Amino acid sequence: ALEGPAAKPLAGRRAIVTAGPTAEPIDPVRVLTNRSSGKQGFAIAAALAELGADVTLVAGPVALATPLGVKRVDVETAREMLAACEAALPADICVCVAAVSDWRPETEAGSKMKKGADGPPALTLVENPDILATLSNGFPRPKLVVGFAAETDNVEAYAQAKLAKKGCDWIVANDVSITGTMGGDDNAVSIVTPQGIERWERTAKSDVARKLATRMAEELS
Numbered sequence: 001a002l003e004g005p006a007a008k009p010l011a012g013r014r015a016i017v018t019a020g021p022t023a024e025p026i027d028p029v030r031v032l033t034n035r036s037s038g039k040q041g042f043a044i045a046a047a048l049a050e051l052g053a054d055v056t057l058v059a060g061p062v063a064l065a066t067p068l069g070v071k072r073v074d075v076e077t078a079r080e081m082l083a084a085c086e087a088a089l090p091a092d093i094c095v096c097v098a099a100v101s102d103w104r105p106e107t108e109a110g111s112k113m114k115k116g117a118d119g120p121p122a123l124t125l126v127e128n129p130d131i132l133a134t135l136s137n138g139f140p141r142p143k144l145v146v147g148f149a150a151e152t153d154n155v156e157a158y159a160q161a162k163l164a165k166k167g168c169d170w171i172v173a174n175d176v177s178i179t180g181t182m183g184g185d186d187n188a189v190s191i192v193t194p195q196g197i198e199r200w201e202r203t204a205k206s207d208v209a210r211k212l213a214t215r216m217a218e219e220l221s
């Protein structure tokens, strides 16, 4: 392994990583959420910290230990996640790995909803803020903004469209139709940039994280 300054190419750099799902309240006991485990995002936060970055990990509800040397901010909703990211600015790097709930219930019932003669309640949903797009187009903009795209089909085409739509620098695309990717320990990703697409072999999420962190360090050097 490298030692000395070469081992810490991100020393003095600040990074924000979002990870995990968000949970959007329906009433005091119920939430709208998704199956994100947070593993890939936590691994990226750990890898950036290993390269010397000052990392703020903004985490939705997950059952994972905080990586060594990482500052963790726990949130529940998409709006809390955005506020925590904005509070962590300025940053050199921002990696949005969280599976942010696209929608939230328009209103949160003040007390637990009860079954009754009226039958099941209708849920009216409204769109959540897009954290990746907000940080990509906001101020101060991190030098390198990276998004993820979990898709079940047309993975690279959708990722290219997202790169353009969100205004980020890279999209890391992964095919979640592959059994075991959601919640599993391995990931097969493609790195989509305005310069083209690079496909990486299926490997451990911790490996993907280290390779990505190294690439980010090169990009900023």
Ligand code: CTP
Binding pocket: 018, 078, 096, 097, 098, 099, 100, 101, 102, 128, 129, 130, 131, 132, 133, 146, 147, 148, 149, 150, 162
């Ligand atoms: N993202 C975000 N805030 C949101 C939605 C998504 O920051 N409200 C980020 C994710 O963290 C990810 C990227 O945007 O880095 C792509 O998320 P994805 O769900 O694939 O894209 P969407 O734009 O939500 O499109 P769709 O779910 O319809 O495919």
Ligand code: CA
Binding pocket: 100, 101, 102
């Ligand atoms: Ca989405």
